Structure formats: C-alpha cells, structure tokens
Amino acid sequence: MLEKDLGDDLKSVLITKEEIDAKLAELAAAIDEEYAGRDVLLVGVLKGAVMVMADLARALSSHVTMDWMAVSSYGAGTQSSGVVRILKDLDTDIKGKHVLIVEDIIDSGLTLSWLLSNLGSREPASLEVVTLLRKPDAAKVDIEVKWVGFDIPNEFVVGYGLDFSERYRNLPFVGTLAPHIYGGTED
Ligand SMILES: O=P(O)(O)OC[C@H]1O[C@H](OP(=O)(O)OP(=O)(O)O)[C@H](O)[C@@H]1O
C-alpha cells in the first residue's frame, strides 16, 4: 500500500484500508441501533475527522445532518499544547439535538475533554463521541467514549485524515511515521 511514493517517510502500516472499512461498518451498525428513530447531528472535528466523517456517514442508515468545528491544539508539532483554540464554530444551534462528535483520534484527550464541556454547555439532548483511534497510554484526562474503532500504541500516526505538518492526510491507511521525519530516535 505504499504506492503513493512515500519513500521511507513511513515506518509501518498500522491499520489497513480494509481494516478501517470493516471497523466503520461495525461502528455504523452500533450507532444506527442507538439512534433508531431519532435524528442525529454529526459534528466533525476538522481537519483530521474529514475521512472518518465521510466514510462513517455513508455507512449509516440513520437520518443525519452534519456540522463541523475546527479547533487546534497541535499546531505543527507532535505534542498537544493543551491550549485549545476555536478556529471555526458550529453553524447549528445544538440545543435539544442528539449530537455525535466524530473524531479521528483521541491522544492526550485534551481536545475532546474541552469539546465535551464546550458543546455540553449548549444543552444538547444527548452528546456522545465516536473516534476511529485512541491511544490509551497517552491519556492525560479520563473521558468516556461510547464508540472507539482501534486502541493503538503511543506512537505518532499519520494517514486517513491524520497529519504531520499538514502532510499525509490523504493516505488511505494509518501508518507510523519514520523517526527521521519528526526528529524522534530510532528504536
Ligand atoms: O487528544 P488530543 O491530544 O487532544 O489530540 C487529538 C486531536 O488532535 C488532532 O487535531 P489537530 O489539533 O492536530 O488538528 P487537525 O485535525 O486539523 O490536524 C486530532 O484530530 C484530534 O482532534
């Protein structure tokens, strides 16, 4: 799957496109069951969640609407700064709506923890989270997440929406970055 001419930028493929597709179908079935007969507003967290949102939304049978929020805590680095900034707010008033936050990754959990309290204060009827990836060993805050695709090791990953300095988002799989790209040490 390295046909996109990545040279030696990647250390390994962690999750293949086929594994992502199968997992999203599984998550979509569980989400459809939970929201049966109810409208759900999917809130995608830009930019990383674009691929998850696009593929998950198409796998759902529920009536959904979509909105987007852009926040940033990483800038160009590989460590969360912990300081969350709103770059784009929702267009929708979520009061009384069933809101499902769609994320690509929960790493330290700081972004999501902040989002949950921010969106929670807007009085949605319900507020849940679906994330494709989570790094349990990197958690700095405890968050309850209803739907998790894959728990992964505490390594910086790219692809399927995830970037390093805005690159690699368009890879169809999730891979780990070679240390020489981000200045880490070989192991
Ligand atoms: O759990 P945390 O340590 O807070 O990290 C998770 C967040 O970091 C990434 O976003 P980023 O700020 O890099 O923006 P991007 O989606 O535009 O790349 C990712 O998409 C999550 O939103």
Ligand code: HPA
């Ligand atoms: O491992 C990661 N890769 C890319 N972006 C991220 N944002 C949080 N963690 C990561």
Ligand SMILES: [Mg+2]
């Ligand atoms: Mg990023």
